[in-house]
Amino acid sequence: MDWLSRNLPYLMAGISVGGQYALIAIGYTMVYGILRLINFAHGDIFMVAGLIMVYAATVMPIYIAIPLMIVVTVILGFLVERVAYKPLRSAPRMSIMISAIGVSYLLQNMALYVTGGLSQQYPAIPWINDTVTVFGATTKRVTIITPVLTIILVLLLVTLIKRTKIGMAMRAASRDFETSQLMGIKINSVISFTFIIGTFLAAIGSLLFFTNYTGVTPTAGAMPGLKAFVAAVFGGIGSIPGAVIGAFIIGICENIIKGLGWTTFSDAFTFALLIVILIAKPTGLFGEKVTDKV
Amino acid sequence: MKKRVLAIALVTAMVGSMLAGCSGKSSGGEAGTDAPAASDGAKVVKIGVYEPASGDNGAGGKQEVLGMQYANHETPTVEIGGEEYTVQLEIVDNESSNDKGPSAASTLVSAGVSIALGSYGSGVSIAASDVFKEAGIPAMGVTCTNPQVTEGNTHYFRICFLDPFQGTVLANFANENFSAKKAYILTKLGDDYSTGLGYYFKEAFTGLGGEVVEETFQEGNSDFTSYVTSAKNAGADVFFAPVSTEAAALIIEQAAAQGLTIPMMAGDTWDSNVILNAAKGKDVEIYVTTFYQEGGNEEFDNGIKEWINSDSTAKANNGGDDTIAAVTAMGYDAYYVALEALKAAGSTDPAKVNEALWDVSYTGVTGKIEFDDVNGDALRDTAYVKCANTESGAWDFVAEQGVN
Numbered sequence: 001m002d003w004l005s006r007n008l009p010y011l012m013a014g015i016s017v018g019g020q021y022a023l024i025a026i027g028y029t030m031v032y033g034i035l036r037l038i039n040f041a042h043g044d045i046f047m048v049a050g051l052i053m054v055y056a057a058t059v060m061p062i063y064i065a066i067p068l069m070i071v072v073t074v075i076l077g078f079l080v081e082r083v084a085y086k087p088l089r090s091a092p093r094m095s096i097m098i099s100a101i102g103v104s105y106l107l108q109n110m111a112l113y114v115t116g117g118l119s120q121q122y123p124a125i126p127w128i129n130d131t132v133t134v135f136g137a138t139t140k141r142v143t144i145i146t147p148v149l150t151i152i153l154v155l156l157l158v159t160l161i162k163r164t165k166i167g168m169a170m171r172a173a174s175r176d177f178e179t180s181q182l183m184g185i186k187i188n189s190v191i192s193f194t195f196i197i198g199t200f201l202a203a204i205g206s207l208l209f210f211t212n213y214t215g216v217t218p219t220a221g222a223m224p225g226l227k228a229f230v231a232a233v234f235g236g237i238g239s240i241p242g243a244v245i246g247a248f249i250i251g252i253c254e255n256i257i258k259g260l261g262w263t264t265f266s267d268a269f270t271f272a273l274l275i276v277i278l279i280a281k282p283t284g285l286f287g288e289k290v291t292d293k294v
Numbered sequence: 295m296k297k298r299v300l301a302i303a304l305v306t307a308m309v310g311s312m313l314a315g316c317s318g319k320s321s322g323g324e325a326g327t328d329a330p331a332a333s334d335g336a337k338v339v340k341i342g343v344y345e346p347a348s349g350d351n352g353a354g355g356k357q358e359v360l361g362m363q364y365a366n367h368e369t370p371t372v373e374i375g376g377e378e379y380t381v382q383l384e385i386v387d388n389e390s391s392n393d394k395g396p397s398a399a400s401t402l403v404s405a406g407v408s409i410a411l412g413s414y415g416s417g418v419s420i421a422a423s424d425v426f427k428e429a430g431i432p433a434m435g436v437t438c439t440n441p442q443v444t445e446g447n448t449h450y451f452r453i454c455f456l457d458p459f460q461g462t463v464l465a466n467f468a469n470e471n472f473s474a475k476k477a478y479i480l481t482k483l484g485d486d487y488s489t490g491l492g493y494y495f496k497e498a499f500t501g502l503g504g505e506v507v508e509e510t511f512q513e514g515n516s517d518f519t520s521y522v523t524s525a526k527n528a529g530a531d532v533f534f535a536p537v538s539t540e541a542a543a544l545i546i547e548q549a550a551a552q553g554l555t556i557p558m559m560a561g562d563t564w565d566s567n568v569i570l571n572a573a574k575g576k577d578v579e580i581y582v583t584t585f586y587q588e589g590g591n592e593e594f595d596n597g598i599k600e601w602i603n604s605d606s607t608a609k610a611n612n613g614g615d616d617t618i619a620a621v622t623a624m625g626y627d628a629y630y631v632a633l634e635a636l637k638a639a640g641s642t643d644p645a646k647v648n649e650a651l652w653d654v655s656y657t658g659v660t661g662k663i664e665f666d667d668v669n670g671d672a673l674r675d676t677a678y679v680k681c682a683n684t685e686s687g688a689w690d691f692v693a694e695q696g697v698n
Binding site: 009017112118212217218220258267 | 347348349352353356387389483509510511512514515516517518519520521523524527539540543544547548550551552553568571572610611
């Protein structure tokens, strides 16, 4: 029991941060699945979602601020695709990627301008911010909620992709972009929908992440974004279950390494693990050559 | 095609609006200092302010600049060699980054400053040291406490105490007041200030017969859950974290969430209202060493509070209230020390100012300031220890601590 209460916090932190990475990683993996584009701006949209919440919560009650934050973030994700990626659809893939990097820096610098570069305190959201005790280990309630909520959202998403018409269109587009267009699928609305889902999950992820780690800075999205991207590659980019499992593995792994006292190497070890997995299985844990990529 | 043109237009508009916003801001900031020079046609002497306004140390840097701006507001002119000069502050942002610092310093060099003040954060000060050296411009550290800033050079001075001193003071305090036997030390990798102070604390603490557990974190890390858990598991008596305020706020949040009951200690960086706001209403115990205690000089306190409250930008830069950070008091003194040096030099020539600095003696709100003959470090032998009052959100004075 003593051993459990000493070590449980590491595991809980790992699972919780893994869930948050998973929500971001899905955005990377879905966009890649359909457009073969690594959306570098995704981590920054995550950060902007945090900032929107900071500012929204100062002028309105929390229960209005949360839905508003989600809606504004989704609109932002939608607009980024329309303005920065859609006009480049027939351009070489590299151009879209550079455009994505451009959007990433644009968002970071806008955030720098708006916040003046200072860390903004994320508002405390009642209930999920409360302290709870699990088996003698004290933590915030959000730590417990995150993995549960992540799994529920992923199950809903998988159902959406497997059972609905738009889901079928997404699967078709990921299998063969050109042919699905010939078959009458409105490719632009499918892509927009993909971005909407991706940013929606990133918005939820930012809510959970910043409730636990309360400082929002213009570069706050960089590290979680990078880790989530690694998770997506780790699980086999293009595969949703892969991204989720990859994210949990990375989250748990880095916290256990910290728990063992090798704090200096926690990131190095995580990335070394990635290299080992990719050498053994170049397409990632769940990536196969011929699968539906969404 | 039409859509592509529209997209380009949209992007251009976005970028354009940002640029417009930025330039508007900077011209607004300078307006105050430009105006007097234009009206009476007096000669202008430029003092460079090399401080972070963004990045990890943005909050602290802005507060330090506030002290200089207030001093400049109070005494906008100086008599050099029998002539009246208007003092103009040239403020640059080094972005708390060791890579970007040197180019910010070059901006000051090309602006033709006679002396540079700053920076908050030892790493960026060290990074810019050579730029100032090559240009022959003296620099004066305000609150950068790492010994390497001034070591082995004759152009970098400083008006604050050093980390070996600060680390020892903190170790003594932990030992005497909490009878601490085991300390948990958390530092940031690649941050000269953080690793330096952590090292000196460890030296002093183990010298007193204590035991330490050391851990580090990396740039960009915001997950401190595991660190707090490790500190609890190690059975430490104090939690020592000489880190930036940004990381500190996250650590305090986690410490409160996990019910960390041991006292948390840190150096001068934590003396900031960022920490007070993070700790307010939480069950944590925080002790810091610092340069100045609010209430130390009534006249200065009232004057600067009035000034901060009358200027909304200044208030925002101070974190939204009128708490006086020690770095602000230090910035205020640094400005006057610079004026003393200019007066003594009798010229705006940087080389002469550099020579004059060695013999400057000035009594400011943070005490008497004199430099030693070797490195140009201030001779200081006491630090103030303060404790965060989590109910009122203010600092409570605890003790004046020296080295035994």
